[in-house]
Structure formats: structure tokens, C-alpha cells
Amino acid sequence: MKPEKISEGRVVAFIDIGTNSIRLLLVRINPNGSYLPLTKQKETVRLGDQGFIDRILQPKAIERAVIVCKKFVELARAYRAEEIIAVATSATRDASNKVQFLEMLKREANLEVCPISGTEEARLIYLGVSSGLRLGNSKALFIDIGGGSTELSIGDQTRYYFLYSLNLGSIRLTNMFLPDETGPVSEEQYERIKQYIRHKLADVTKDLSKHRINCSIGSSGTIENLARIAFVYLHKTSHENFEKLEYEDLRKIVRAMCAIPLEERRKFPGINAQRADIIIAGAAIIETFMEEFGLSEIRVSKRGLREGLLVDYISKSEFSYMITQMSVRKRSIMQLGLICNFDEEHAHTVTRLALELFDSIQALGIYEFKAGERELLEYGSTLHDIGTFLSYDTHQVHAYHLIRESNLPGFQPEEIEIIANLAYFHRKNTPKKKHPNLVGLNKEVIKSIRVLSALLRIAEGLDRSHNGIISHVRFYIASTDSLVLEMHAQRECQLEIWEVEKQKKYFKKMFGYDLQPKVIIKRDEGVPLALEGSAELEKISGVEVSSKS
Template identity: 35%
Template sequence: MVNTTPVPSRASAPYPYLEQDPNLQRDRILAAIDVGTNSIHMVVVKIKASLPAFTIIDREKETVRLGDFADNGDLSEDAMERGIEALKRCRSLAESLKAEDIVAVATSAVREANNGQAFLERVQQEVGLSINLIAGTEEARRIYLGVLSGMEFHGQPHAVIDIGGGSTELLLGTGGPHRFLSSTKVGAVRLTARFVSTDPISDEEFTYLTAYVRGRMEPAVEDLKRHLQPEETLQLVGTSGTIECVAALIAQDRLGFVPEPLNGFQFTLEELETWTNKLRKLDLEERLDLPEMSARRAEIILAGAVILQETMTMLGTESLTICERALREGVVVDWMLSRGLIEDRMQFQRSVRERSVRAAADKYHVPQAPRERVADFVLSLFDATQGHLHDWGNAERELLWAAAILHNAGHYISHSSHHKHSYYLIRNGELLGYTEAEIEVIANVARYHRKSLPKKKHDNYRNLSDKHDRNLVNELSAMLRVAVALDRRGIGAIASVQYDFDSDEQVLHLHIQPAFAHDDCASELWNLADKKLWFEELYEVQLVAHLDR
């Protein structure tokens, strides 16, 4: 008989579990890939765990223009082929450098394409790479990590802008926890395809492009400003190929050469405005003749410059500092954090998942005591049956915890069908620290904490990426149903549970201790009799409850 409730060392602080590696301090080689709308970038780094820090030992970049969508909103076949070939080269390079892991993330283009998931499956089959799809705000968070790995903010507020092919990330921080994250569907490839048909651009198209950018970026800019204190002075940092290209043009014009590296180079809004006006008057051939200008960049540079100019103007910043570290390096930092290799200046990021989930629960007014009880109950059940009825590990345990904390979020919308509302709120709540696939699992587990069982005809269930995730949702939701039943009245009627698994008879005994001496917990036991059926069917075990007084 094992007492599993409460579980203070794990249930109260489920995030994260540091890798128990006896060689934790050894040097390591890691490859990080950013599958963007315009380009696929990879950095290969050597991690000096004893510092901890990393140095970039090689880079790979190819402009594949995934954002050249077909008319039906799909990634085009040509774009997917270019992407797959580029990823094959990335993997080959990473392996030649003896990378122990390759971490890849996909952003705007793959997020939005109708066949984005199909593309990721093709990459898995043809390249052997698993790519994590991340939301815009998660992209912004990792950009922040990447910038912090290369710059000191000295406790002063810095805005960071990253202009991609399909979206622009704008965020605010001082070097500690971020204050603000945003992602807006305004990117250099997207805007060029939509608004630029003349070469050089006509005055009419330029005016419309500028007005559109201002209208789309203004909400994010104003929201960022609200996170500043009146006495604070904002500094601006720029990342991404578009901004570096603009910086190179300005540097060549001002200095007569382009610094190598560009990291730390500064230019003013006035210099940017001068170059934006130059670019709008040049046709493609003339832009191609500019220094540091590739053919693909020449096609989209004007739209990128307009995004930067309008954002700087609205922010009221007169200068910008280049940081060459961004999303790819942020992926590296996130990997290091998840393995316990960083414990000092960015220690706060280790708990980003837990803080994000709790913030969402507070936002949707999920009562704290009941949600914590259900989380404790379900983690206890998970721990007691691990190795007996299932072999899921810490990663799956974290997802179960998040689903337990948020399973009743749907009450924020309506009591009726609140489990379905919980799915919607979790799926669209932009939880930080998770991939899109992980968020889908959390949302589905919460969705099935009551009422109907998972069915292939349900749209949300079909959204799960593969059979592994569907099996995971089935099993975790079955556990969550049991835990929800144990707190049926939401008053903490059950003080503790002891589990006793009889492997010969395939019976899991629940020895329940009431919190109140004269309470027979009839409501909880009645609800458990119904909610346990899915658990019993999946695990082929009988669950028997005993009320111990």
C-alpha cells in the first residue's frame, strides 16, 4: 500500500524535471533549426555546460520561401520540396559535426498553411526530423531567450523586434521575466505578395502598404507601451535577416564598409527613413546591385523596411541596436534550460510553463483550491500506476498537470458544455513553453474530463498529430476523470488516497480517507462509479474504492 496523496515534492512543483545526467558538465554539440516563412536557418553550437554558455561553430541558411502559398492556402509542392532538400542538408551538416540532438521549430508559414501538418509529416518520413510547431507568442519568448544570451539589458526596459517573412514579433523585457510578448501577422514576404505589384512600387501602393502596416502593428505597440513605467526610457533591439540587411545598407553608406559581425551596430530612425525612401524608388535590378543584397532579399526588403520604420515611429524610439542572436539561439537556450544546464541569470525561465498555466487558470477564474486538489489527485494516480499500468514519463506527467489545472476553464464561458469551452480556451490561450502539439494534447485531455469519450469524428481529436498523441489523450483523460470524481463537490471532502495494486487480480484499490469525520463521501463515490469506467476499460483493471474512517 503506497500513500500517494498529497505529493508535495512533485505535485506542488511539477515543472521542470532536470535531467539526472552523471555527465551533466560535459561539453555538448547541439543543432537548432528555424523553419521560417522566408528561410530555413540552422546554427550548430558547442555548449560549455560548466560556464554555462555556448559558441556557434557553424551556420546554414537557405531561402526556400515556404510562404509562397498556393491559391488554396496550401504550402506549394515546389516550396515543400525546397524545404525538404534544405532540411536534408541541415541534418547532414549537423551529423557531420557530431550534434547529439537536432531541435527544429516551425513558425508562421507552417502554422497557417492548410497542409502544414502534412508537411511536417513528410519531413519526418523523408528527412527523419521531428519539427515542433510553435505559436507566435512562444516564438517571441524564445527570441527573447536568444537575445538575452547575446546581450545585457542591465535591468533597463528593451523592446525587441523580429521581422520575419510571415509575422513580426514585438516584445518587452529588462533581462528578467518578459513583460510583454506579441506576434502580428505582418511579415516581409506576406506583405510583398499581397500589396506590391509595381516595380518600383507606385506611390499608391506605397501609401497603402504603409497605412496597413501602421494599422496592424499599432495594437501591439500600444499594448507594449502600457507595460512601461512613466519614468522609463525604452531602448530598441532588432533581430532577423531583414533588419540586418537594412543595417548593412546603412553601415555601408555611413562607414564605407559593413562591420563583421553586425552585432551591436546601431542606426537611427532618420537613417532608416532615408533608406526606405531610397528603396521605394529602386526597381528590382537596382536593388540587386546594392551591397549585401541577395536576390530573395531584394524582392522583400522594402516591405520589411516599412514594417521597421512604422514600428519605430509608433514606439517613439530614435535608434536601434542589432542583435544577431534570435529564435535559433533561443531554441538552444530553451534546450539548455530544460536539461538543467542553466541555473543563474535566466533561472526564471525554467518555470515558464507552470507560470503560464497558472496565469491562464487565474484569467479564466478557475478556483484555486479545487484545481490544485484535482491536480494532486491525478498526479498521485499517475505516479501510483506508473510502471504497472502505463509507462508514460515526466513529459507526459507535465501535460496531465496542465490539463488538470485548466480542465474547468470553460466555466468562464458557460457551465453548459464547459468541457468543450475548456478545449477552446486552452487551444487558443497561447500557453508559453509548449509546442502546438503539446497544447493540443492538454486541450484534448481537458476536453474529455467529462461527458463523451474521445471519438475520431470529433474535430479536436482529429487535430492530434499522430496515434501516439491520441493514445496519450485517451489514457490521461481516463486518469483525469477519476481525479475529477474524487472532488465531485469541490469542497475537499477527500483528505487523502492510498493505492494498493493487486497485479494477480488486476485490481486497483483506492483507500479513501474523508476530510470530515461524519461525511460518507457518497457524492464522490457515486460519481467515481461512473467516471472510472473509461479507466477500467483502457487499462483492463478493476478499480475498487474503500472508505476508510
């Protein structure tokens, strides 16, 4: 099958009809391969209510699901979506009356829905979650606890090695073990749930033991809510950016929630009240998994199946290389640049020059950079001008806010701060320690921003005309207190030299060396060498200008 061509921008809707909730992701996919999420919606419908014992979707649950799907279709059409891709998971695929449900969705909501297998659900979840993580060659265990099933997968950044779906879900187990429970949940009741889960896990544990796992990642509303409860209840903070769920914390909050009746549980610190009746069964699943697989903690991801549908869609288009050939970090950076319609050629030129400056200083041994700083300089250089589509005069300010608010997948918060501040300080103000942007950042992050911005400011100046005149740069030591910045140019480059002159003071402050620009103008074979203005340039700036053919 040929990749689908996206010659013009199009809006695509992705709908995940789950057992507990229905989720919508609405995205504009641009002609350059970038995509912009337009809206994300989620509605709890409890499609699987009382549906796992007799395998029948209840009329009221169907009615709720149809109403929400109709609303989502109308929203997608309001955004002029050209395609709506909808899938249904555990509750629908297991239901004996699924045909009637699907026909009703088609008739009343004008929505074609494809029920997917548990294995396909696991694959899509893997795609969605892994696309937002920096894994490299490390193998991760992915766990997604839904209302009707739990999907497991093992994979690294580029491929999966194991996909599995278990009929273990928070609603399914609540229906089985706590159907009408409104009081506290006894230790015996909770242990019975865990014992059932252990029995179901027996075969999976054997298969998983064949793989060496470096980390584990959990997705879904159940895991997200448990992590939030742990933060709010145990750590007394409402911080929303919780990144992990620890086993010991899980045990403490579960026993505290089991000890109180349902109505009190709805008010438990950090809990989503709509999950109060099914959170105990969901917690039993994750606690048992952590015990059986020997997991001390699970990283939390807010991505899932609907993001997997998007990744799968793009991987079948002409822009599949963005999924298959780019790292998650590189893809995050390029996506943001393309969305902002950045000057890609200038961005790549500045990035190349900035990295040559970095490598040259590192090779001379006059400064010891930290691990990862080169990569952050690359990304800050790539995005330094993305604010120009809003306003040229203050584009560095807009770039800073765009980067900070973009929640770049694959990056830690402090890395995003460095990239954003490199964009901010690439022109005009230098990063003084008391600048408002730097307040609250640790000393090492501030040091990285200050040193790397010194290189980016020079690199930006070397392509001031946006004509790519400077083909190559390097430093070499001229004396104990000065460096020569050797610039290979295709022709006269007075503007670029003047820009470099402006950065000499800050460069010395950061690296302790005076800077002496030197231009080598190369001519193509057979083309006469033109050095008009060289003498005048030397006179004005003190820059040495030489030539080589």
C-alpha cells in the same frame, strides 16, 4: 520536471524553419556547462512564397525546404548530434497543408518538427536576443521581422513582461501589395502598405504604452540588411559591425530603393540580392513601427530564435543557474574559460587578489579609477591563463587572441580590447604605449590597460605556485612615497614574494609609489608557528616577515 543531466559532453542541433529561411545552430554542450558553437548555417528557401493568400505551402517551396532540412540533418549526424530540436514558425503554422509538410519532413529528412505559436516564437526570440545583451533592469522592446510574422516582446535581463505576434512579414506583405512588382515602387503603394501596418498595430500600441521602454532591439535578416545598407549607402563604409539602424537613415535608403526597378535594386549598395524583392515591405514594417512607437533608432542583434532554443535547452538542464543566476557578461566570461578548460581555482584566486588590490588602492585615494574598470579587471583576471591549453610558453598571446575573437556577448569592442590586453600583459612584456596591441586604441583604453595590468601582474605573482597560499592582501601608506603590500599567508611564500619584487618598478611607474612587501604568516590554533627561512628571506629580498596567531 527534474533538470536534465548533462553528465557527458553532447552535440545538439537546433533548427528554425522560418518563412524565408531555414537556420541551423550546431552546439557541443560540455559536462562543465559550457557550450561551443560548431557551426551556423542558413539557407533561403522561401517556404512562404505565394502561401499567405490561400494558406497553402506551394509544392516547390516544400521541396526546397525538405532538401535543406535533409542537408542539415546529415550535417548534424556527421557531427554525431545526439538530439535535433526543430521548430517551424509562421508559414508552417498558418498553412492548411502543414500536416502533409510535417509528414514529408519526417519521412524524407528523418526530422521531427514542432510548429510553434506566435507567442512561443516571441518568447524564444526574447531568450535568444536578451542572452547576448547587457540590459540589467532596463526594459527593452524586442522586434523581430520575419517573412510571415513580426514578433514583439518587452523584457529586461531576467524576464519578459509582454509577448505578441502579428501577421506582418516581409514576404506576407510583398505577396499582398507587391506580388508581381518589378518596377519602382510608388509613394502611394508604399504608403498603402504602411497604412495596413498601422491598422494592425492599433491594439498593440495601446498595450505597449503601458510599459516604459529604455531601448529597442531589432533582430532578423530584414533589420540586419537594412542596417548594413544604411552603413554602406549613406556612410560609404563596408564596416560589418553595424550596431544600430537610425530612423532618418531608414527613410533615406527606403526612398532611394523605391525609386528604382527590382533588377537595379538587387545591385543597391549593401543589399542582400536575395532580399531585394521583399526588402521594401520589410522596411515599411520597421519604419511604421518606429513612427508609431516613437523610436529614433533600433539596436541591431544578430541573435534570434535558434539561440533562444539553445538558451531554453540549457535552462532545463542541471546548468540552468548559468542562465538564471549569472549576468550575461559573467556568463560570457565563464563560458570562454570553461571552453578553454582553464584552471578555475587559480583563476578565482587571482581574481580575488586582484580585486582586493584594486579596492585597497581605491580606498587609499591615491588613484582615481574610472567607472567599470573594476569589473574589467575581474574579467581579465578570470581569463588571464586561458591560452595555456594551446601553449604554456606563449599562453598570454593565445589568451589575447582567444578573447578578441570570441565576440563576447554583453561587451563593447573597447571593453573586449581591455580584457584581452590584460590577459596579454599579465606576464612578460609590460604595456608600453607603442606596443602593436595598443596601436589604434584611444588614450583612455590604453590608460586602463596599463594601470589595471599593474595590479593583475602582482595578483598573478601572489598565486605563482597555484596553491592559494596568500589568503588576503591590502595596501597601506608607509610614507609619502611608499606603500606597504601586506600579504596574509598560510605558510612561507618565498616564490610569491620574489614574483612581487619583479613588479615593483612597473607599479611605481603606474602609481608613483615604491612598494614594500610585508608577509604575515598565520597559523591555525594549536599548530606551532613555523618561520624557517624567514631570516634568509629577509636577507635576500629585504622583505619584512612577521607572524600572527
